[in-house]
Amino acid sequence: MRQIRPYCLTVGVRLELVRGRASAPASAVSPEALPAADATPVRTRVVDAALDCIARQGVAKTTLDDVARRAGCSRATVYRAFPGGKDAVLRAVVDTEVSRFFSALAVRMGTANDIEDVLVAGMHEAALGITGHRALSRLLCHEPETVLSQLAFARMDEALALTCQFTAPFLGRWLDPAESRRVAEWAARIVVSYLACPADGVDLTDPVQVRRLVCLFVLPGIRTLVPARTRTDAASRGRSSPATFATDPYPSTEGEVS
Amino acid sequence: MDARQRILEATYACVARFGVSKTTVEDAAREAGLSRATVYRYFPGGRDELVDAVVSWQYLVFFGQLYEEVRGAASLEEVLERGLAYARQAVLEHEVLQKILDTEPEVLMPKLTVESNRTVGLIAGFLVPYLVEHGLAEGVELHEAADFVARMILSYISSPGHWDLGDPAQVATLVRTELLAGVVAGPGTGPGLTPP
Numbered sequence: 001m002r003q004i005r006p007y008c009l010t011v012g013v014r015l016e017l018v019r020g021r022a023s024a025p026a027s028a029v030s031p032e033a034l035p036a037a038d039a040t041p042v043r044t045r046v047v048d049a050a051l052d053c054i055a056r057q058g059v060a061k062t063t064l065d066d067v068a069r070r071a072g073c074s075r076a077t078v079y080r081a082f083p084g085g086k087d088a089v090l091r092a093v094v095d096t097e098v099s100r101f102f103s104a105l106a107v108r109m110g111t112a113n114d115i116e117d118v119l120v121a122g123m124h125e126a127a128l129g130i131t132g133h134r135a136l137s138r139l140l141c142h143e144p145e146t147v148l149s150q151l152a153f154a155r156m157d158e159a160l161a162l163t164c165q166f167t168a169p170f171l172g173r174w175l176d177p178a179e180s181r182r183v184a185e186w187a188a189r190i191v192v193s194y195l196a197c198p199a200d201g202v203d204l205t206d207p208v209q210v211r212r213l214v215c216l217f218v219l220p221g222i223r224t225l226v227p228a229r230t231r232t233d234a235a236s237r238g239r240s241s242p243a244t245f246a247t248d249p250y251p252s253t254e255g256e257v258s
Numbered sequence: 259m260d261a262r263q264r265i266l267e268a269t270y271a272c273v274a275r276f277g278v279s280k281t282t283v284e285d286a287a288r289e290a291g292l293s294r295a296t297v298y299r300y301f302p303g304g305r306d307e308l309v310d311a312v313v314s315w316q317y318l319v320f321f322g323q324l325y326e327e328v329r330g331a332a333s334l335e336e337v338l339e340r341g342l343a344y345a346r347q348a349v350l351e352h353e354v355l356q357k358i359l360d361t362e363p364e365v366l367m368p369k370l371t372v373e374s375n376r377t378v379g380l381i382a383g384f385l386v387p388y389l390v391e392h393g394l395a396e397g398v399e400l401h402e403a404a405d406f407v408a409r410m411i412l413s414y415i416s417s418p419g420h421w422d423l424g425d426p427a428q429v430a431t432l433v434r435t436e437l438l439a440g441v442v443a444g445p446g447t448g449p450g451l452t453p454p
Binding site: 144145146148149152153154155156157160161181182185186189190192193194196197199201202216217218219220221223224225 | 349359363364365366367368370371374375378395397398402405406409410412413416417418419420434435436439440441
């Protein structure tokens with residue numbers, strides 16, 4: 001069986017969820033499938049079924065027959081909803097999961113009230129979303145090359161850019177758009193690094209450790225970007241220790257990229 | 259050159275020509291002027307073990323060259339600026355690496371990931387004396403500072419994101435903000451820094 005590669009993350013992924021987008025009614029449903037009263041569109045059921053199959057047996061071993069059986073419909077029905085076959089189904093699965101991931105980040109980051117909290121919220125939620133994802137964990141364990149090959153070198157640049165698109169706006173209350181993009185990309189980079197290459201004492205699923213990382217390394221970096229603004233913000237909350245608001249060692253912003 | 263090294267170099271030459279997936283033990287043996295049996299004696303795991311060994315060796319070569327490039331640096335900032343610029347260029351100019359990334363990236367993963375994890379420690383170790391000399395920010399431990407800077411370096415080398423590491427001004431800014439801002443106590447005495 002030919003090796004199917006998961007659809008790589010591209011900057012064109014939309015935020016709208018796959019669920020509810022299609023309205024094709026279920027047809028030729030097999031006896032042991034969902035009850036007729038269930039109005040879940042075929043497309044949704046196929047995507048959910050595919051995700052479930054992948055979580056249990058991985059990508060290579062998941063066939064469209066497996067997916068059809070799990071979705072409670074015929075193979076023909078699956079092909080009608082996804083003329084592109086397994087590739088198209090995988091593409092939809094990745095789109096859905098990526099959308100869910102960023103939706104969860106949006107919820108967490110949207111409720112934060114200062115720049116420290118928004119970074120901690122985003123990074124922590126990202127770590128939870130990645131480490132807690134059943135199908136992804138299964139792939140990383142048994143077929144790591146399928147995931148890692150889509151997240152290395154230039155593909156990682158794409159993934160960082162995509163992440164930036166979704167998360168940078170949440171920094172907009174404190175940073176201008178260019179600064180927000182830069183910080184968002186940096187924070188994503190940090191999360192990926194610590195998840196891909198674990199370090200002692202840095203467990204990003206622990207919000208306390210995430211906060212420490214943010215305060216130790218990220219906030220000072222932001223202060224070298226916009227020293228006056230963030231210093232005032234944080235100082236007014238009395239949150240940080242005096243040491244972190246010592247004279248800004250690098251006040252000049254010459255040579256900055258915007 | 260010993261037989262093992264000859265086999266590695268021969269395999270690398272085959273990979274450069276045919277790619278990883280199409281390189282066989284026979285190809286490597288023929289290129290090295292050795293018998294298949296000899297190759298299997300050094301690499302009983304066969305093709306997979308051979309490919310792993312070539313990746314490890316090339317990894318060492320890459321970071322050995324990087325080390326040569328930065329070892330004379332006078333300051334922490336200089337190490338990082340020179341290192342980032344050189345390493346990024348080396349990655350872009352590495353024809354075999356780029357070809358594999360283009361056509362069969364999955365054969366490099368997760369091997370590259372495993373090697374990277376090991377390399378973070380090596381880079382961190384190299385940076386320690388420079389960090390000590392420069393002085394750390396309050397509340398930052400030496401090993402976590404070295405670890406953070408090391409993993410960031412690896413990340414930028416392979417995936418610089420929006421940064422243009424061919425532009426010295428951008429590299430200097432990157433080093434000052436995303437690598438060192440939280441790590442060091444204040445401006446060092448190295449060249450190219452803006453005094454407070």
